[in-house]
Amino acid sequence: MRVIDYKGDDLVNAYRGEVTLGDQCIVRENQQAVFFRDGKAYDVLGPGRHTLTTLNIPLLYRAYKVFFDGRTPFTAEVVFVNTSKFTIKFGTKQKVMLKDMVPVGSFGTTFLQIEDPKLFVIEIVGNLSRFTEEEVKNFIESFIIEKFIDTLADYTSFEVYRQTEETSTKIRAQLRTDLGRFGLEMVDMRIEGVTIPDDYKNKLFYLQRGVNAEQLMGKEVAEKFAEAIRDTKGGGAALGAGFMAIPYALQGATQMMTGPGAALVQCSNCGMQVPRNAKFCPNCGNAMGTVSAGIKCSKCGSEIPAGSKFCPNCGEKI
Numbered sequence: 001m002r003v004i005d006y007k008g009d010d011l012v013n014a015y016r017g018e019v020t021l022g023d024q025c026i027v028r029e030n031q032q033a034v035f036f037r038d039g040k041a042y043d044v045l046g047p048g049r050h051t052l053t054t055l056n057i058p059l060l061y062r063a064y065k066v067f068f069d070g071r072t073p074f075t076a077e078v079v080f081v082n083t084s085k086f087t088i089k090f091g092t093k094q095k096v097m098l099k100d101m102v103p104v105g106s107f108g109t110t111f112l113q114i115e116d117p118k119l120f121v122i123e124i125v126g127n128l129s130r131f132t133e134e135e136v137k138n139f140i141e142s143f144i145i146e147k148f149i150d151t152l153a154d155y156t157s158f159e160v161y162r163q164t165e166e167t168s169t170k171i172r173a174q175l176r177t178d179l180g181r182f183g184l185e186m187v188d189m190r191i192e193g194v195t196i197p198d199d200y201k202n203k204l205f206y207l208q209r210g211v212n213a214e215q216l217m218g219k220e221v222a223e224k225f226a227e228a229i230r231d232t233k234g235g236g237a238a239l240g241a242g243f244m245a246i247p248y249a250l251q252g253a254t255q256m257m258t259g260p261g262a263a264l265v266q267c268s269n270c271g272m273q274v275p276r277n278a279k280f281c282p283n284c285g286n287a288m289g290t291v292s293a294g295i296k297c298s299k300c301g302s303e304i305p306a307g308s309k310f311c312p313n314c315g316e317k318i
Contacts, residue, residue, distance in 0.1 A: 119183030
C-alpha cells in the first residue's frame, strides 16, 4: 500500500505514478484531489484520508476497470489543487487606447480562488498541459491581462481616471464571467494605478463635462489653427485665409463649450460668448483679452483689435 499526498502550498501539484485499489490518498484541508488520466478528469476527493476503493473513485474504475482486476497497479495522475485564495498582480506593458482615444496604462491586483477543481484541471491542466504552479499562474496572469485590456478599451479616460472604483466593479463583473469557464472565481479586483500622459490630462476637464471625442477633436483642430496663424510670418493673404478657416474648425468646439457648465466670457469686439481659455473669438477673429484699437482697416473697413499687425478680416497689413 502506498500513500499519495502533497504537503506543500503550491496552487497545483501533480502526482504521477501507479495507483492501486487499497492505496491511501491524503487530502489536506485546503486541497481537493482530482484523478486524471489521458487528458480527462475523473473523480474528486475532498479533505481527509481516503482508502481507494471502487466506491470513492467510481468514474476512474468504470473507465479503466479492466486494469484493476486482481489489484493490478494502474498508472494515473492525482492533481492536488489548492483551494485557498491567491493573488495575481497584473499590469499593461503597453498603453491601451480608450474609447475616447486617450492612451492609458493601468495596474492592479486580482484575488482568486479555485471554485471548481475538476473544471480547473480539465481546462488548464488537461487542455493546456500546465502542471506546475509557475505555469498555471503565468497562464492566469496572461489571460487576465488580455481580457482586462479588451474590457478597459470600452471605457473613457474619465471613467478610468476619475471613477476608478466604479470602473473596477464593471470590469470585475466581466472578468468573473471569463474566468468562470476555467473553474476560477474572482473574489475581488482592484485597479491600483492609472497612468495617463500629461498631454491628455487637460482633456479630462472637458470629458468631465460630457464632451465627446468628436467635439474634443474639433477643439484641438481649432487650437492648432490658432497656433499656426499666430506663428505665421508669411504674407497677409495666408493669414487672412487662416482667419477665414477658424470659424469652421471652431464650429464643433464652440458647440462643445456653450453647453451647460462651460466657462464663458464676452468678446469685447462683437459680444459673442466665447470659452474663457480661447485665444481668438470664433465669430469675429478678435484676439481675446484685447479691445478694439479704435481704427478701421483701410482696405475692408473692419475694426482692428489693439496690438494687431494684420486685419483679422482680410489680412491687410496695418
